[in-house]
Amino acid sequence: MNNxxxxxxxxxxHGAESATDHHGDHEHHEQHFIWxxxxxxxxxxxxxxxxxxxxxxxxxxxxxxxxxxLQLGFPDSTFPIMEKFMGEWAKGGKLTPEFYYALITMxxxxxxxxxxxxxxxxxxxxxxxxxQVGARDMASPFMNMLSYWFFFAASILMMVSLFVETGPAxxxxxxxxxxxxxxxxxxxxxxxxxxxxxxxxxFVVSSLLGGLNYIATILNMxxxxxxxxxxxxxxxALFFTAVLGVLSFPVLFSGVVLLIFDRNFGTSFYLSEIFIxxxxxxxxxxxxxxxxxxxxxxxxxxxxxxxxxxxxxxxEVLSTNSRKPIFGYFAMIISLVGITLLAFxxxxxHMFVTGMSPFLGSIFVLLTLLIAVPSAVKVxxxxxxxxxxxxxxxxxxxxxxxFVSMFISGGLTGIFLGNSALDIHLHDTYFVVxxxxxxxxxxxxxxxxxxxxxxxxxxxxxFMNNTLGYVHFFITFAGAYLIFWPMHYEGIAGMPRRYYxxxxxxxxxxxxxxxxxxxxxxxxxxxxxxxxxxxxxVSIFKxxxxxxxxxxxxxxxxxxxPIHPGHGNxxxxxxxxxxxxxxxxxxxxxxxxxxxxxxLRPGExxx
Amino acid sequence: xxxxxxxILIILVFTIIYQISKASEYATVLRGTEKVNAxxxxxxxxLLVVMFVLGIWGIWECNALFQDRxxxxxxxxxxxxxxxxxxMTTLVTGIVFxxxxxxxxxxxxxxxSAEKRTTFFFPHNNKLEILWxxxxxxxxxxxxxxxxxxWYDVTSPAPANATVVEVVGKQFNWLIRxxxxxxxxxxxxxxxxxxxxxxxxxxxxxxxxxxxxxxxxGELHCVVNKPVKLVIGSRDVIHDVGLSHFRLKMDAVPxxxxxxxxxxxxxxxxxxxxxxxxxxxxxxxxDQMCGKGxxxxxGTVIVQTQAEYDKxxxxxxxxxxxxAPGAPAPAAPATAPTGGEAKPEVKNxxxxxxxxx
Numbered sequence: 001m002n003n004x005x006x007x008x009x010x011x012x013x014h015g016a017e018s019a020t021d022h023h024g025d026h027e028h029h030e031q032h033f034i035w036x037x038x039x040x041x042x043x044x045x046x047x048x049x050x051x052x053x054x055x056x057x058x059x060x061x062x063x064x065x066x067x068x069x070l071q072l073g074f075p076d077s078t079f080p081i082m083e084k085f086m087g088e089w090a091k092g093g094k095l096t097p098e099f100y101y102a103l104i105t106m107x108x109x110x111x112x113x114x115x116x117x118x119x120x121x122x123x124x125x126x127x128x129x130x131x132q133v134g135a136r137d138m139a140s141p142f143m144n145m146l147s148y149w150f151f152f153a154a155s156i157l158m159m160v161s162l163f164v165e166t167g168p169a170x171x172x173x174x175x176x177x178x179x180x181x182x183x184x185x186x187x188x189x190x191x192x193x194x195x196x197x198x199x200x201x202x203f204v205v206s207s208l209l210g211g212l213n214y215i216a217t218i219l220n221m222x223x224x225x226x227x228x229x230x231x232x233x234x235x236x237a238l239f240f241t242a243v244l245g246v247l248s249f250p251v252l253f254s255g256v257v258l259l260i261f262d263r264n265f266g267t268s269f270y271l272s273e274i275f276i277x278x279x280x281x282x283x284x285x286x287x288x289x290x291x292x293x294x295x296x297x298x299x300x301x302x303x304x305x306x307x308x309x310x311x312x313x314x315x316e317v318l319s320t321n322s323r324k325p326i327f328g329y330f331a332m333i334i335s336l337v338g339i340t341l342l343a344f345x346x347x348x349x350h351m352f353v354t355g356m357s358p359f360l361g362s363i364f365v366l367l368t369l370l371i372a373v374p375s376a377v378k379v380x381x382x383x384x385x386x387x388x389x390x391x392x393x394x395x396x397x398x399x400x401x402x403f404v405s406m407f408i409s410g411g412l413t414g415i416f417l418g419n420s421a422l423d424i425h426l427h428d429t430y431f432v433v434x435x436x437x438x439x440x441x442x443x444x445x446x447x448x449x450x451x452x453x454x455x456x457x458x459x460x461x462x463f464m465n466n467t468l469g470y471v472h473f474f475i476t477f478a479g480a481y482l483i484f485w486p487m488h489y490e491g492i493a494g495m496p497r498r499y500y501x502x503x504x505x506x507x508x509x510x511x512x513x514x515x516x517x518x519x520x521x522x523x524x525x526x527x528x529x530x531x532x533x534x535x536x537x538v539s540i541f542k543x544x545x546x547x548x549x550x551x552x553x554x555x556x557x558x559x560x561x562p563i564h565p566g567h568g569n570x571x572x573x574x575x576x577x578x579x580x581x582x583x584x585x586x587x588x589x590x591x592x593x594x595x596x597x598x599x600l601r602p603g604e605x606x607x
Numbered sequence: 608x609x610x611x612x613x614x615i616l617i618i619l620v621f622t623i624i625y626q627i628s629k630a631s632e633y634a635t636v637l638r639g640t641e642k643v644n645a646x647x648x649x650x651x652x653x654l655l656v657v658m659f660v661l662g663i664w665g666i667w668e669c670n671a672l673f674q675d676r677x678x679x680x681x682x683x684x685x686x687x688x689x690x691x692x693x694x695m696t697t698l699v700t701g702i703v704f705x706x707x708x709x710x711x712x713x714x715x716x717x718x719x720s721a722e723k724r725t726t727f728f729f730p731h732n733n734k735l736e737i738l739w740x741x742x743x744x745x746x747x748x749x750x751x752x753x754x755x756x757x758w759y760d761v762t763s764p765a766p767a768n769a770t771v772v773e774v775v776g777k778q779f780n781w782l783i784r785x786x787x788x789x790x791x792x793x794x795x796x797x798x799x800x801x802x803x804x805x806x807x808x809x810x811x812x813x814x815x816x817x818x819x820x821x822x823x824x825g826e827l828h829c830v831v832n833k834p835v836k837l838v839i840g841s842r843d844v845i846h847d848v849g850l851s852h853f854r855l856k857m858d859a860v861p862x863x864x865x866x867x868x869x870x871x872x873x874x875x876x877x878x879x880x881x882x883x884x885x886x887x888x889x890x891x892x893x894d895q896m897c898g899k900g901x902x903x904x905x906g907t908v909i910v911q912t913q914a915e916y917d918k919x920x921x922x923x924x925x926x927x928x929x930x931a932p933g934a935p936a937p938a939a940p941a942t943a944p945t946g947g948e949a950k951p952e953v954k955n956x957x958x959x960x961x962x963x964x
Contacts, residue, residue: 081610097899172896178861179844179898185778186898272862273797275808276778276843280798288845288860322718325730353847354858355839355865358762362755369747376743377736379707384735386714388727392644393651393719401655401715408707412700419750421757422696425689425854428847428894466635466647467628474654481662489673492693494851496894499902507851507890510676527617534621535628544632585728592726607730 039149041141042567046148047126048459051452053155054119055533061110064103066526071095073519075501075512089167097500098187101170104498105188106162108173109196111441113203114158116306118151120448121245124309125214125238127455131558132232134223134577136568139216143209150206154199161195169196172498174299177270177291181262184277194263197256204253207245214242223557225577229333230596232556232581233326236333237312240340241305248301248344255294262286289354296347304343306440308336310447311378311407314400317450318382320554321397322389323592325582328381329607335374335381342371352420353427361420368418375411379404390592394552395469396454402477403446409481410439413488428498431491434484442480449473452536457551461563462543468535472528479525486514555595556581580607645720652719659712678851679882682889682910683869685761686854692753699746761855765868769834772827774891775807776839776846776859779900781825781891782806787818787925792838797861800842804930807842817927820920825906827891829871830916836868847895850908852878856894871910878910 040046067086070079071094078093089099126144130137138144161168170188171180179185180193218231218239231239258269262283270291271283319326326332349368352361382404391397413435416422426432449472456464495508502508502515550559557577561569575597583594588601600606635643681687718724773784773792784807786792793809793816800808806823809816822828829835839848841859848867849856857867879887891906911919 081613084610097902101896101899101901170899176845176896179896182844185844274843274861275797275800278802280800280808284862286862288862322726324726325728327729328731328736331731331736353856355860355863358759361762362758365754365758366751369751372747373740373744377740380739381736383707383710383714384729386711386718388729389714389718390720390724390726391652391715391718393648393655393715398651401711405708405711408704408711412704415700415747415750416693416696419692419696419754419758421689421754421761422693424758424761424856425693425851427856428849465625465628465632467631468625470647470651471624471628474658478658478661481665485666485669486673489669489677493673493677494849494892496849496892498896501902504903504905505890505892506884506886506888507678507892531621531624534625538625582730584726 039145041137041145043126043130043137043141043144044459044565044567044569046144047123049148050118050122050126050151051459053152054115054123055536057110057114057119057155059530059533061107061115062526062529064107064110066523067095068100068103068107069519069522071100071500073516075503095500098170099167100500101172101186101498102167102188102192105170105172105175106158106168109158109169109200112173112302112306113200114151114155116440116444116448117207117245117302118203120444121214121238121241121305121309122148122151122210123448124234124313124451124455125210125242127459128234128558129214129217129238130221130569131458131561132235132556132581133218133221134226134557134574135217135221136570136574138213139221140213143213147206147210147213150202150209154202154206157195157199157202161192161199164191164195166190166192168192174292174295175259176295177259177262177288178274178276181259181270182274182276182281183263189263194260197260197263200256201253204249204256207249211242211245211249214238215246218242223574223577226557226596229330230577230580232312233315233329233332233336234309234312236336237308237315240336241308244301244305244308244340244343248298248305251294252298255291255298258294259291289351289356292351292354293348296350297344299350300347301343303436303440304339306444307407307447308339309451310403310444311336313447313451313454314382314403315385316556317396317400317454318385318404319582319584320454320552321392321394321400322386323392323553323584324385324389325584325607326381327384327387328377329580329582331377332381335377338374339371342367342374346371346418349418349420349423352423365418365420369415371418372411372415375407379408379411394453395464395466395473396450398470398473398477399446399450399453402473403443403450405477406438406443406446406480410435410437410443414439425494426491428496429491430487430495430497433497434487434491437487438480438484442476442484446476449476449532454552455558456536456539456543457546458558458561460540460543461546462539463546463551464539464543465535468531472532472535475528476525479521479528482521483518483525486518490514550595553591553593555583555593557596560595560597583607645722648720652716655712655715659708662708679878680873681852681854682873682878683853683855683871685757685869686852688757688760689854692757695753696750699750765836765866766834769836769868770829771836771838772829773807773838773840774827774848774859774906775842776848776893776897776904777806777842778844778898779893779904780823781827781848781893781904781906782842783822783825783827783906784926785820785822785828785920785923786815787820789815789818791815793817793819797842807926809926809931811927811931817931818925819927820923821926822923825891827906827908828916828919829908829910830913831871831874831910833913834868834870836866839865839867844897845895846893846897846904849892849894850889851892852889852908858895871908874910874912875908 067082080093082090083093089096166187169175169192170186180189183190218235261267262270268283268286270288271286274281315326346364346368348364417426417435453464453469490511546563560575577596578599579596581596587594681690771786775782793813795808796810797808799805839857839859841861846859848859853869855867855869857865879885889908893901893904
């Protein structure tokens with residue numbers, strides 16, 4: 001596909017030469033505000049749109065967690081401030097159980113889908129794919145724009161659902177039927193649930209439009225010399241993220257559509273033999289477990305959709321800031337392939353206690369624990385990457401290191417949960433909460449923060465404040481462990497998740513003090529994140545200006561573009577690539593890195 | 608007003624923090640970027656070491672804090688296997704955790720940026736990569752083997768002499784049904800459910816139902832050292848029978864019957880002594896989100912000696928006697944001394960019940 005045609009449309013590219021000239025000069029490209037900032041087709045602007053929408057969602061989702069942590073930490077107290085935010089739902093400053101469940105449901109939905117899927121891969125796939133493969137834009141900038149706007153529409157529906165009279169969805173982020181299917185079962189299964197389902201459907205559309213575009217761009221639009229084995233690991237990771245999304249989101253879509261039918265059109269896909277609200281329902285023959293299969297067929301790959309971009313970015317940031325090549329480039333790619341394949345074959349480990357066949361369960365145990373192997377390879381390779389390096393602790397680097405630490409901690413607890421004989425006790429306890437928050441919540445966020453601090457200069461031509469970045473890192477890192485480490489013990493003691501109050505339980509009431517401690521740390525960490533948000537937005541306008549093209553001494557292509565690249569990224573020709581992306585060694589001129597665009601020296605062998 | 612003041616305070620604190628960090632940025636430029644960065648780098652390397660040491664100390668403290676707050680010893684045979692497997696997994700993952708985190712933080716400190724340091728160009732090494740592919744694979748294989756042995760243990764069919772008890776979840780409590788003297792649970796049908804006099808929808812045309820006992824207070828009685836098999840169901844949404852003290856859990860799904868069996872080895876009374884807690888009770892927690900009352904869906908397991916159990920059972924009234932249309936006086940079932948003889952009588956009763964309808 002011709003890059004020039006994509007930017008200018010078919011009418012402008014009369015011949016190769018004139019098109020190239022055209023890119024030498026972007027002055028006449030003055031676009032109207034609406035086309036430049038709102039309905040933009042420029043991958044860079046779309047990535048900023050995804051990021052800022054994601055940040056807004058993250059603040060909302062995190063604020064929700066503050067509210068329900070207040071309830072969990074201090075079940076006997078009232079917090080009048082909550083009434084200001086939630087009115088009837090927190091009358092007198094105490095959350096109602098219905099709204100507590102609505103909050104945890106929306107917290108999960110928002111963070112998993114709207115922040116760590118759209119906000120994370122939406123931002124960095126858009127930003128990095130064209131930059132790092134050497135393309136002027138995505139394969140289809142128009143589809144790319146649609147992808148954002150479908151996400152925006154999904155966001156609107158989710159937002160509206162927060163304000164309906166019966167409240168938003170309240171059946172947990174997994175929204176298992178029959179709870180989510182029957183209006184009689186819960187207030188949150190009313191209009192809020194319909195909006196949730198429609199919002200998720202639009203979200204799937206957005207994700208597919210984005211994912212197909214990412215795959216097409218990576219496969220077709222690499223610049224001259226950019227073979228697949230010269231792609232930075234970020235691109236490999238984003239590629240497999242997109243593949244996972246494209247193959248698994250449609251399954252969620254089917255699950256959601258069947259649920260819409262069950263809710264509104266009297267079908268019985270998921271419903272059978274139910275007596276609720278004082279009467280027996282006519283549904284017979286459906287299976288509530290079917291939904292769980294459909295949901296987790298997306299739900300598990302979703303975990304890797306969240307993790308892989310973080311892995312890719314951590315690899316890139318660790319290598320750059322250690323001034324050393326990533327160790328085992330091919331092993332890293334092969335482990336990504338392994339994780340991607342296995343991601344599709346382990347979904348039922350979320351369902352060990354649904355009464356599934358023990359034999360089937362044992363197959364899923366085997367496949368699940370297999371994932372530990374490629375994950376371990378990645379961890380050891382990261383460790384070897386920083387070994388004997390020359391480590392610069394930029395905020396991005398700290399978050400990448402934190403990513404590795406969190407990934408180890410959260411990954412190891414996965415070995416407990418993936419083993420059905422242990423899961424039969426730990427299932428749906430706080431052990432699970434601790435596990436997935438560390439491994440796909442905190443860890444993925446650390447990957448995202450590493451990416452934001454590292455590529456912020458590329459996005460806005462300015463740096464974020466370093467001091468604030470350091471403070472942000474240390475509070476978040478310590479806070480995350482202080483919040484989630486004690487939760488493991490609560491889970492080992494069998495404390496169930498999604499409880500509104502534990503005081504009536506002889507087995508769990510003595511964790512009250514621990515819960516209060518966790519809540520206090522969570523609130524502190526929340527404010528530390530606000531500090532990051534402040535740093536982010538102020539730095540866009542006031543940050544220290546970038547004066548050199550390549551501030552981190554990086555080898556990849558995005559740092560060869562101008563400080564404020566126009567639509568089309570490079571002035572003149574797209575540079576040609578001659579070597580792999582991790583040539584961090586003496587170039588013979590006093591630099592400790594060799595950019596991908598430097599031709600091989602005479603007699604030099606390629607990696 | 609207080610909200611207003613707090614908001615102002617928060618904004619103020621943020622502004623101050625921001626201004627300080629901004630000032631530090633200017634200072635950096637004034638004092639020379641490279642020098643300041645080198646200092647910051649050293650400081651952070653030390654901070655990371657401090658973090659690691661504090662972290663290990665914190666883990667130690669956390670272990671001490673929770674030592675006597677975790678569950679008491681497992682109250683059934685499979686639970687004991689669970690505990691030893693859990694400990695073994697903790698040991699293996701604990702070693703890996705400590706080793707990798709130590710390496711991570713040590714490398715950070717040891718190889719922090721320094722002017723004279725030259726990095727080691729080390730792009731790959733097949734031997735190392737094969738090593739850390741195979742070692743985790745072997746470790747996983749061992750854990751899978753142990754896991755599957757325990758898994759098949761737990762999920763194997765219940766022994767024939769197991770006492771069968773039905774546990775049915777509804778929003779938001781547990782209904783427990785005992786099969787009565789015939790030792791067989793009668794048929795039930797969700798269309799026959801009536802909250803007033805047939806909470807489980809027992810089919811009165813099935814004679815097995817007439818001696819069934821339903822305990823609506825969520826008390827599951829069982830005999831120590833005697834296998835008990837739970838037949839689990841749900842009336843409305845998905846619930847989950849969570850038995851922390853037995854290290855077991857099973858979903859209750861509407862339209863599907865699931866089962867779970869175990870042999871309780873410690874009576875509730877003995878456990879009170881073991882835990883030194885006179886209020887100790889085995890609790891059944893609902894572990895699958897089921898609506899607004901999810902957190903209060905509590906049941907209990909009462910593990911008793913055979914004598915205590917028999918005594919308790921004798922004091923129970925059949926659900927049929929209290930609720931079925933045309934059932935005889937509540938005292939009737941108690942008169943039949945043994946199961947074998949009682950059966951024909953029961954049959955007659957149920958026929959009567961149906962014809963009366």
